[in-house]
Amino acid sequence: MTFPPLREELRGLEPYGAPQLSPELVPVQLNVNENPYGPSPECVADIAASVAAAATTLNRYPDREFVELRAELAAYLSRDTPHGIAPEQVWAANGSNEVMLQLLQAYAGPGRSALSFAPTYSMYPEYARDTGTRWVQGRREDDFSLDLARARDLVESEQPAVVLLPSPNNPTGTALPPEAVSMLCEAAGDGLVVVDEAYGEFRRAGVPSALELLPEHRNLVVTRTMSKAFALAGARLGYLAADPALCDGIRVVRLPYHLSAVTQAVALAALRHRDELLGKVDELRAERDALVDWLRGEGFEVADSDANFVLFGELADRHAVWQAMVDRGVIVRETGPEGWLRVSVGTPDEMKTFKVSLTAAVAEVTQDHATEEQA
Template identity: 80%
Template sequence: MTFPPLREELRGLQPYGAPQLPLDQVPVQLNTNENPYGPSEECADDIAASVRRAATGLNRYPDREHVELRTALAAYLSRDTPHGVSVEQVWAANGSNEVMLQLLQAFGGPGRTALSFAPTYSMYPEYARDTSTAWVQGRREDDFSLDLGLARELVEAERPSVVLLPSPNNPTGTALQPEAVTALCAAVGESGLVVVDEAYIEFRRAGTPSALELLPTHRNLVVTRTMSKAFAGAGLRLGYLAADPAICDAIRVVRLPYHLSSVTQAAALAALRHAPELLGKVDELRGERDRTVGWLRERGLQVADSDANFVLFGTFDDRHAVWQALVDRGVLVREVGPEGWLRVSIGTAGEMMSFKDALSAVVEEKR
């Protein structure tokens, strides 16, 4: 027996994570889809004061139902749907990663299947693996859209317990149309869930709706979100979902006791009070994204249409060599997605100029 006595299917695997390189070596870091604009001093002061108040009661366990936070999240989500969202429909956890893991713990497991369509978020099969859920992966079209006929056929053949559909999709930035969500909710039926992962939804282009609008129509629909991206809260670690109250009740069975600390709840509530400010740079980032898409296409590169705060571009015969050459010039992007493609997060105007200058130099060298 090899020590430590790790589960056999985990042996030899490496932990998930994007490269983290020192800022003094690579000053322009555009690889993890963070919001480049941090909270203001006023917002930071409110968070600090809120955490200070919570700290006086750290001898007591936090509200395990995080009712005040769920109420605030429900109010925020209600802005994106004419139907509104109630506190009973909301659940939160430590990042949307934990939300997804709890969903797989509750609705996946041995003898059950989770399904998605590649290319997609690379953590999904890890959630399945960690919960001993079988993993099935369909394929997207060349433009990264879904062929609904083929998608329905796969769902009907595999009968998954959970279908994971990011919208906008990571790493491609592709948004789902409402008819895709409706079709797959119908195909899955009440024997499974359709989870629409809206981590980047605040960056969507005009006219792209949120799946929240479909919640009253589909009991088996779950919409997940995060404060890590548009909310400039990657360090906060707060994810949440909206779903039928029965789904939220089921998650309570698998959640760890007091899983959201008093400090996390206080900081998230303070951040929500400053939502207009924290989201204030979203329009600017959208504009920078669209300009970046145009710039890349003008140089003859392929670019996926994006409703997110990142752009997938290519294709390169040796994408790793391009990635490394950019790093050597102080710019870090992500080597992810289909072979030949790279993904750049949208940063400040200055950061994007550095990216463009570096990429121009790299492409010129390789001609």
């Protein structure tokens, strides 16, 4: 037997993760969709004081039901639906990644399948792999939208245990219309439809949240994260809203005391400063829309975005362009269809630097290829 005795299907695989390059070497980091604006000194002080208070009781296990945090998350989510969200409808974990993994542990697994539509978040098939769930992949249209009739037919024929629908989608930034969510909830029968709204706070005006549909579909789950709009990526706090019975099912598979007292304290402090932390969302939306206009003006194809990132293409040699930008101190993400790159929305200064870097990188790669052809 080969050592170490890793599961056969895991041998030779690389762990998930975007390149992590030193900010000293690459100062403009636009590759992992982080919020470029950190918390204020007042918020930092509240977090520090809250963690200090939690530290006095670290000899004890945390509240494994995180009752106070669920109540605050429910109050926050209630702003996005006229129906309101109750605390018993909320579940949280260490990032929305763990939320998704717990959902598949509880409701998918061996003998069941999970389904999504590519191009989409590259971790989804890994959640399926890690839980022994069969992975089914449909396709999006050329404009990255869903053909609703084809999507419904695939869900009805496969009857997956879980359908994963990011809205806005990553890496394309495209949002789903409410009718698509409702149609697929009905097509899924007893299967769950998970609408991943990790970037939901950045959606354009008039684009509703799937939270509004929860009373209509018991099999609907809406996930969120504090990593993006809340600028709390380092805290690792993701959560969902669903029928209380679905939350009860997750309790069966969750690890004991999975949310530390420190994590709960940080998240509660951030929620107390929600208006401040979310105050930059409008600025980032405006910066995103201006970036889309600029990229299109430069002749790139650009996906409509409701997120804090933009997917653009098509580049004859995207890796060469990516590397040329890194050499100039700017990192974006090689992801999505071949020939496309994804850029996170940063500060105005970061966006200026990105534009200069991209223009120079494309010119350099074009010249290099022309020289090679002449040789």
